[in-house]
Amino acid sequence: MKKQLRVPGPTEVPEEVLRESSKQMIGHRSAEYVEMFKKISEDIKQVFMTENDVLIFPGAGTGGMEAAIVNLFSPGDKVLVLTTGVFGDRFAEIAVSFGLKVEKLTFDPGQCVNPDKVRERMERNREEIKAVIVTHNETSTGVLNDIKEIKSALGDFPGLFVVDAVSSLGAAELKTDEWGIDVVVTGSQKALMTPPGLALISVSEKAWRACESSKLPKYYWSFVRAREYLKKGQNPYTPAVQQIYALKEAVRMILEEGLDNVFLRHRKLSKAFRHGIRGMGLELFARDEIASPTVTAVKIPENLNFNNFKKRLKTDFNIEIAGGQKELKNKIFRFGHMGYIDEKDILACISAIEICLKNLGLSIKIGSGIIAAEEILIKGE
């Protein structure tokens, strides 16, 4: 049975990208590698919507988050973390691990960062805050934070603005330079349609100045060393050659489709999926206005056993989905719809969900979900 990988990462990778990634190795100090790495390091800037250098490390997205902390700060520095779920909490946890003073502004699961609360917080003793850190797309709840609004709520805050865009970059608009974001962290394995194994980080001029005064110990993740090597189109240590091959092809495909078209596609598919879910009488975890274009969280109906549902989708349709994390375990399930995904995937998925729910004895009206989804795709956005 054909597979649909509807977990929120790693995501499915286009055939063309898999094929590129399986080319034979080349030396990472060769002219051939240098040419390729220079090209991808330039092209990826378009996806980051920045003129800043984008550093690429072999590692997971969490490694990129750690890299941001150890390069920008010193022990005892205070950061304000705006958190809307597991991944906001993770950034805070990493900062605590490295001896930073962390103040968390926490928003309820399923809610977004409220810019008014941020504005309020920035009105009192903000002097000691070195940086504000926020998750663009909270993968654990399916919420997209409004980075532009949050930035504007920071007013003339002179510190750094750091954004975790692991599950959004390449799927949702993030105007790094125009919105004044100093550091953006992402991973290869989500909307970038590339296998996991790369952490990518853009660094502004202001952030480079922070790096200069950072006193946290670092070696592997050193931004300064990565920039030195980037100047010659190289990496300090052996790069993940396969994923560099893959990323080059994936970014080519993204730019060929056009960033705006990619964003539009994600919004449209997310909307169709949500309408489909709602059409069959299920409840969405996040409201429409703040819904993520890359992952949708659905409340588990009272009369449904999540594990049975998950198993059924897997055995009957070979569709793989994710459950809730931590306190949301057995309360929501999550569908990833980012990167290499089209209308047919969404339609088949909604129909499969209808069938599984019906087979599990839920009283849903057959066709109610798929009709609602189709309506969105007929109308367009």
Add this chain to the structure above:
Amino acid sequence: MKKQLRVPGPTEVPEEVLRESSKQMIGHRSAEYVEMFKKISEDIKQVFMTENDVLIFPGAGTGGMEAAIVNLFSPGDKVLVLTTGVFGDRFAEIAVSFGLKVEKLTFDPGQCVNPDKVRERMERNREEIKAVIVTHNETSTGVLNDIKEIKSALGDFPGLFVVDAVSSLGAAELKTDEWGIDVVVTGSQKALMTPPGLALISVSEKAWRACESSKLPKYYWSFVRAREYLKKGQNPYTPAVQQIYALKEAVRMILEEGLDNVFLRHRKLSKAFRHGIRGMGLELFARDEIASPTVTAVKIPENLNFNNFKKRLKTDFNIEIAGGQKELKNKIFRFGHMGYIDEKDILACISAIEICLKNLGLSIKIGSGIIAAEEILIKGE
């Protein structure tokens, strides 16, 4: 023209391994992934020759070295680094970066660690030394250190014994448990015939106790967290799925050939290569007794311009080699011969070198190298 990648890493990857690595992604929390990761985590122990857990992180080998430092030690801890070149120095540099007191016992480039010097050093105030760190195979000079001898020189030293086996594991015998090595670090991209992107680390019981008292900050590289997840066949963060696919197939091939046969093949090919080089009148950098089975360093003859030679090998034969690093730049060149390599590769390479040297005007006797190499392969080892 067919390529020969004779740099000392990344090395060529077998077709079967490339093909496995290009399979579609799967969820890293799925039963399918868990089954695969449990299997590779077990099988890799045979290559490490250990019963200890082997942790696998997305990252370069240098990341694995950093991981060892931040998990085992606290700021101010003293370590003794036995260094024979660039990679011994790198381990020392990482330790210094994280606030360790580092004592280096340095041996001349091209020489191995002298166990007598180690024994001598361990006879005086060794109490404050928390660990002895050594490179198994010094990639920068083509020297293999005798880990068993070095361990025996440590006598009843109660601290940790840490070995960097990045360019040796899977090519040269390293009896982790029998020889009493607490931590072995390697990378996927050398003798393991897998694309770059994985750092692999084995951790002994004694090393786990050291982890418990370590006070260096850590998050991404946390051994404790990696072990927790390993128990359920998982990773804390998104793993490099492609390289896990690849490693599984590569290790299957290594175990099918048989570890002893793999070691023998490397010794034999190294010997044939060295005889070939010597046969054409060139001088080897390391003496036979301590010669690496994975990388050979050759002194550049006075009347040869290295860059011309390197370029000629590349354009005329599509063979890629490496030069010397740091103070050995323009003094030696290096040939990698590890992992996916056989007799035909060595023979073609020796002939190609003969032809290039002749074409560059060196007065070598055509056939002198290849005959010497053939003699070794006729006799066997």
